[in-house]
Amino acid sequence: xxxxxxxxxxxxxxxxxxxxxxxxxxxxxxxxxxxxxxxxxxxxxxxxxxxxxxxxxxxxxxxxxxxxxxxxxxxxxxxxxxxxxx
Amino acid sequence: xxxxxxxxxxxxxxxxxxxxxxxxxxxxxxxxxxxxxxxxxxxxxxxxxxxxxxxxxxxxxxxxxxxxxxxxxxxxxxxxxxxxxxxxxxxxxxxxxxxxxxxxxxxxxxxxxxxxxxxxxxxxxxxxxxxxxxxxxxxxxxxxxxxxxxxxxxxxxxxxxxxxxxxxxxxxxxxxxxxxxxxxxxxxxxxxxxxxxxxxxxxxxxxxxxxxxxxxxxxxxxxxxxxxxxxxxxxxxxxxxxxxxx
Numbered sequence: 038x039x040x041x042x043x044x045x046x047x048x049x050x051x052x053x054x055x056x057x058x059x060x061x062x063x064x065x066x067x068x069x070x071x072x073x074x075x076x077x078x079x080x081x082x083x084x085x086x087x088x089x090x091x092x093x094x095x096x097x098x099x100x101x102x103x104x105x106x107x108x109x110x111x112x113x114x115x116x117x118x119x120x121x122x123x
Numbered sequence: 124x125x126x127x128x129x130x131x132x133x134x135x136x137x138x139x140x141x142x143x144x145x146x147x148x149x150x151x152x153x154x155x156x157x158x159x160x161x162x163x164x165x166x167x168x169x170x171x172x173x174x175x176x177x178x179x180x181x182x183x184x185x186x187x188x189x190x191x192x193x194x195x196x197x198x199x200x201x202x203x204x205x206x207x208x209x210x211x212x213x214x215x216x217x218x219x220x221x222x223x224x225x226x227x228x229x230x231x232x233x234x235x236x237x238x239x240x241x242x243x244x245x246x247x248x249x250x251x252x253x254x255x256x257x258x259x260x261x262x263x264x265x266x267x268x269x270x271x272x273x274x275x276x277x278x279x280x281x282x283x284x285x286x287x288x289x290x291x292x293x294x295x296x297x298x299x300x301x302x303x304x305x306x307x308x309x310x311x312x313x314x315x316x317x318x319x320x321x322x323x324x325x326x327x328x329x330x331x332x333x334x335x336x337x338x339x340x341x342x343x344x345x346x347x348x349x350x351x352x353x354x355x356x357x358x359x360x361x362x363x364x365x366x367x368x369x
Contacts, residue, residue, distance in 0.1 A: 039166040039248040039271075041214050041285075065211045070247070072167050072203045075347050077339065083207050091197035091204040 040078065042068040052084035052095040061095070063087045071098035080104030128152040129181040131174065134188070136230040139222020144194040146227055147174045149181035156238045158263075158369025159231035161224055162189040163245030163252050165343075166214075168206030169193060172345050173246075183362060185242075185369065186234055190227040192220065192252075214248075214285070217255055224256040240369040243297070244361070245270065246342060254299070255288050262297035264368035266361055269302065269339050271309035274317045292321050299329040300364045302357045304337035304350070332360060 044066045052061040061084040071079040076098075084095040099107060115123070131149040138144040147169070151157065160180045164173035169191040180187035192215045193205035200208070209215060228241055242264040245253035250270020257265035267273075274289045299322065303315045310318075312333050322329045334341060334356065340348035342357060 039214075041210065043210055043213070045211065065207070067210055069210060070165075070167050072170075072206065077346075077348060081207075081210075083211070085211075091200040091208040094204055094207060096203070096207065 040067075040069050048084075050084075054093055054095050056093070059086050059089065059093050061086055068101070072096075074098035074100070076100050126182045126184075129178055131178050131181065134230065136190075136226050138190060138194075138226040139219040142195065144191055144223060144226070146188050146190040146230070147177050148230075149174070149177040149187045150234075150236065151181055151184055151186075155236055157236055158185050158240040158242065158365065159228070159234070159237055160185045160187045160365065160369070161227045161231070161241070161243045161256070162187055163220075163224065163243065163249035163256070164189055164192065165245075165247035165249050165340075166206065166210075168202035168209075170202040170206075172343065176246075183365070185365065186231050186236060188227045188231050190223045192223055195219075215252070217252075217285075217288075220252050221256060221259045224252070225260050228260060228262075238369075240264075242266070242365050242369050244268065247340060251285065251288070254295075255291070257297040257299065258288065258291035258294045260296065264300070264365055265295075265297040266300045266302065266364065268342060268357070269304060269307055269310065271314070273310065274314045274321070275310070289318060289321055292318075292325055292327065295322070295325075295327050298364075298368055299327065300360060301329065301331040302342075302360065303331065303333045304339060304341050304353065305333050305335055306338035309339065330360075330364070332357075 046064050050061050063085045065083040067081045079098040082097040086093040134148045162177045177187040177189045193209040196208040197205035240263045243262050244266035246268040250267040253267045272285045276287050319331045334353035337350040337353035341350040341353040
């Protein structure tokens, strides 16, 4: 099914796309059919430049169980990082 | 093989609100009078796989046109980027879909080879959109391939914007062929059977098949959901259905 489960979050960062690095100010997180990954549904993450071209995009399609590991790893790494550096 | 003497390429036409959008047109190479098919792509977009479906219809002797429903979200972008932009924008609005499909039908109607008969087919989200189109535009034949949310609303945990459209069934203009998978939950066999009952009560001509050993997306040859037996049977049913009605 097409779930259209979509959440957006504003960020400040950079991503490297097909034309090189760009400033990314928005991440779209969705749970829906992938284009390339071999699962019926995946956790999809698009790093975007909100006023840029749709091709200014870094796309991830991750198996849901792996996405959870990925998210936990992000949290663990952030937890490990010294508070003064965040 | 003579049936593979076909042509395919991008065309422009007016869709909803008079907007210029693009579509992929596939036709037999030979001149002649023939039926027409509007192909509605799935949610992952106006992609190679859907254009290959249009080419297949051309090889079967039809003019086929697939409108790019994501064109406005990302003009001239790759289909996956446009699909991502559409997803971020909340998907394809129903009224825009109707306008774009109607524009595709009008484009086909103006081809010299058009015989004045029109079919529409769609997959996944396009299955629901096929039903929607056939309830709002005159078609001779429609094929709904595993479209969800025609009868049942999305579950509460799914924040999709699509509303059920079975209440539009009295306006269904076309004979409807429905192809579904027994392992699919969206739509589930129960939802398919309910739509079957609704159409029977209304006296709407339809033919539904729930395929064994198949779930959602069983026609998709580039996905793990592909089920060759169900897909082959489905293509035979489509061939006979369009052959009889277009």
